[in-house]
Amino acid sequence: MKKKIAIFDIVLIVFLTVLCVITIYPVVYVLFGSLSDPLLLEHQKGILYKPLGFSLEAYKLVLRNPSIATGYRNTLFYVCAGTVINMLMTILGAFALTRKDLYIKKFVLILVIFTMQFGGGLIPTYIVVNKVLGESVWTQLLPGAVATANLIIMRTGFMSIPDSLEESAKIDGASDWSVLTKIVLPLSKSTLAVIALYYGVAHWNQWFQASVYLRDRELFPLQLFLREILLQNQVEETVVGVASGLTANMEDVVKYATVMVAIVPVLCVYPFLQKYFVKGVMVGAVKG
DSSP, X not given: OOOOOOHHHHHHHHHHHHHHHHHHHHHHHHXXXXXXXXXXXXXXXXXXXXXXXXXXXXXXXXXXXXXXXXXXXXXXXXXXXXXXXXXXXXXXXXXXXXXXXXXXXXXXXXXXXXXXXXXXXXXXXHHHHHHHHOSSGGGGTSTTOSOHHHHHHHHHHHHTSOHHHHHHHHXXXXXXXXXXXXXXXXXXXXXXXXXXXXHXXXXXXXXXXXXXXXXXXXXXXXXXXXXHHHHSOOHHHHSTTOOHHHHHHHHXXXXXXXXXXXXXXXXXXXXXHXXXXXXXXXXXXXXX
């Protein structure tokens, strides 16, 4: 018996298809533009269906720029170290808020949720961070070590684990640390993968915090160098050794190549975590 397709399903499929095209096409356009011949791309108007010609000169120019290498090194450090700190703090905080014998649990949870709506402001935060941490890599790692939304998702995910498992472990003499490392974490792999992805992408895209706290270019993340190229018209510094007549033609292509260099790592990581994505978020949203 053939199953009838409802009108709602058709509308939903069309809507999601259009949404996917709108979301993906900007990335595809930038990719095609970065691979195009600068002279041909200069006269292109409207939608770009394929690369105009083929040239890797923009990628060669971008990758030869020492600032890009410095930015990549710093960003990879911030992503790795920052995500480890984030996960450690979030796991410990979420686990503590699931303990039934923590008498101030509700009060602490109220304080945590309070930070989602209210903050100290940029200037007070800058004064505190600058006085305590100075101009160092720690300004990119410690402020915002815990994201409230991620903490709540992970806490809810931990609470979805049956109490009987913990009670059985406690009968066998397991400590809270053993319960966390041998029961809770192994059963929460999906949630952990999703939260790690959230934190990693946030660190990868972070630029405002670095622009506020950092002045030493040796500590700049990749996104700050990318911002300079895109917004401050510093492509001329990147296009080293190119004839002055080609600089204007290369400008857009170099910008496109820089964007691709910045987003490719995230696009490569996501497919490996995609299978955990929906499951991890839904598990963390079932039980309140």
